[in-house]
Amino acid sequence: xxxISQKPSRDICQRGTSLTIQCQxxxxxxxxxxxxxxxxxxxxxxxxxxxxxxxTYESGFVIxxxxxxxxxxxxxxxxxxxxxxxxxxxxLCSAQGNSNTGELFFGEGSRLTVL
Amino acid sequence: QKEVEQDPGPLSVPEGAIVSLNCTYSxxxxxxxxxxRQYSRKGPELLMYTYSxxxxxxxxxxxxxxxxxxxxxxxxRDSQPSDSATYLCACxxxxxxxxxxxxxxxxxxxx
Numbered sequence: 001x002x003x004i005s006q007k008p009s010r011d012i013c014q015r016g017t018s019l020t021i022q023c024q025x026x027x028x029x030x031x032x033x034x035x036x037x038x039x040x041x042x043x044x045x046x047x048x049x050x051x052x053x054x055x056t057y058e059s060g061f062v063i064x065x066x067x068x069x070x071x072x073x074x075x076x077x078x079x080x081x082x083x084x085x086x087x088x089x090x091x092l093c094s095a096q097g098n099s100n101t102g103e104l105f106f107g108e109g110s111r112l113t114v115l
Numbered sequence: 116q117k118e119v120e121q122d123p124g125p126l127s128v129p130e131g132a133i134v135s136l137n138c139t140y141s142x143x144x145x146x147x148x149x150x151x152r153q154y155s156r157k158g159p160e161l162l163m164y165t166y167s168x169x170x171x172x173x174x175x176x177x178x179x180x181x182x183x184x185x186x187x188x189x190x191x192r193d194s195q196p197s198d199s200a201t202y203l204c205a206c207x208x209x210x211x212x213x214x215x216x217x218x219x220x221x222x223x224x225x226x
Contacts, residue, residue, distance in 0.1 A: 004158070033213070040123065040218065041218060042117075042119070042121075042203070042216040042217055042218045042219065043159070043203065043216040045213055045214075048213075092158055092159075094158075097161075101147050101149075101164050101166070101207075102147055102207045102212070102213070102214060103149060103161050103164055104159075104161070104214060105160075105161070106158035106159045106160070107158050108156075108157050108158045109156075109157070109158050111156075
């Protein structure tokens with residue numbers, strides 16, 4: 001298993017600002033992902049954070065809005081840019097455990113409120 | 116139609132009850148099926164996973180997959196107040212692919 005630490009755990013932000021969420025894994029992992037969890041909705045994959053190269057974004061998510069960095073096999077950041085109230089959500093970092101089953105381990109999430 | 120459908124609940128049961136949580140899915144290529152438990156203000160944690168059809172038991176928890184009807188279930192025996200959480204089902208193809216999650220069912224077990 002992997003232990004994943006995220007910070008900040010929560011924040012209140014002003015419209016138009018940007019916030020960077022950090023994710024640290026206690027062991028080297030190949031695959032890291034960023035998810036969004038909105039109230040009453042399923043976990044939605046934002047992107048796969050690729051080590052040493054640009055992230056792979058899912059449909060509906062773009063790099064300009066959600067730039068992602070992954071400088072090594074244990075760390076990644078997600079920035080939510082030019083925030084609006086619609087970006088209020090929980091953002092979750094995850095890492096893949098067993099590559100055969102695809103099971104994921106999650107951080108505790110970063111709860112963002114945009115005013 | 117969403118790929119993975121799950122009743123959001125809440126499902127309220129008394130302590131000691133048998134709980135049945137269910138999901139349906141539409142993608143016949145799904146091969147791996149997982150259940151995650153998420154406590155309030157925490158990240159999801161993997162509870163059980165099953166490959167293809169069949170049952171898997173772990174203590175009070177039993178995961179069941181019926182691929183013919185595209186139906187997956189999680190049974191909790193002798194439910195406890197500490198089982199109160201949101202349960203998310205997740206499915207995945209074989210090979211490299213990401214998990215597709217249901218919306219989650221909130222379970223409330225009262226003492």
